[in-house]
Amino acid sequence: MMNSIQVKEASTRLKKIEGQIRGIMKMIEDKRYCIDILSQTRAVVSGIRKVEDIIMQGHLQTCVSASMKSDNEQDKNQKIKEIMDVLSKFRKGG
């Protein structure tokens, strides 16, 4: 779970990304140069990654940490599996 500072930072970043998406739609309508549009799509991906880092940090600090502290082996293995899945998706996704 994210703490309130993390929630606020993630929300602010997402708000900015929403504006960037609209900017890209405008660039496409205006038939701007493809390479310039791609710079903006990359900025969106970069922004999403920062949001993901905030989410992941919150997750490790709370849920993962708690389940590793407990003696519930099944829960611990589940959390490790989730982290591995996230790692795998992060490497595929961008």
Added chain:
Amino acid sequence: MMNSIQVKEASTRLKKIEGQIRGIMKMIEDKRYCIDILSQTRAVVSGIRKVEDIIMQGHLQTCVSASMKSDNEQDKNQKIKEIMDVLSKFRKGG
């Protein structure tokens, strides 16, 4: 440059992504499970990539193709440099 079909497809996808971004903001407010939020951020990245593929395809079919057909070596080298830069950014970005 993109043709009109490509413009339309890219715009439709961006519209959908805009909605997904708002959905993620809502999930964060609702304190949803981090791993579920990360699934949605990955869907956004995946959507952006599809938009980028459309843009890149349009670019190769028109600008790159035209400049390689011409005898302007400087312009040709410039286009190759741009493709290499895009490749490099694509690999970093996600």
Added chain:
Amino acid sequence: MMNSIQVKEASTRLKKIEGQIRGIMKMIEDKRYCIDILSQTRAVVSGIRKVEDIIMQGHLQTCVSASMKSDNEQDKNQKIKEIMDVLSKFRKGG
């Protein structure tokens, strides 16, 4: 730390990757088609990723798990920072 099964699997995969690297050197000497060579370099990257997954899994199961169980907050934060760094590198690297 990896257990003995993980060590063995990682070593076997690295041995195979070593062979693939030599194969790529041969393909380059033989002036094979660029796109075919790129398929092989991608196979190497894919192989390395599997090795990294094994290493990361071992790391989470042992070191990270142990430090989160302890009451050493500094060590716990250090481990979280390391995971975030790995995530960041994984996303940049390929």
Added chain:
Amino acid sequence: MMNSIQVKEASTRLKKIEGQIRGIMKMIEDKRYCIDILSQTRAVVSGIRKVEDIIMQGHLQTCVSASMKSDNEQDKNQKIKEIMDVLSKFRKGG
């Protein structure tokens, strides 16, 4: 196709990568710290990427450039398809 300078540079880099792979095998045997081993696997991926850039640059300068200059639309489309496939693999692979 790569020119002779590109062939030489790619070969030198692959030779170095081969050594790095052997170094990683040694680190695993020596039960070195997981995060340190992951730094080395990332160095390999980074090295492979540089080799791929050299190959791709050669490919664009020769084969792609030639086929775009010709009036063979089918060949041109085939080359564009290949570049798009490479882009897609590069984004997945690391």
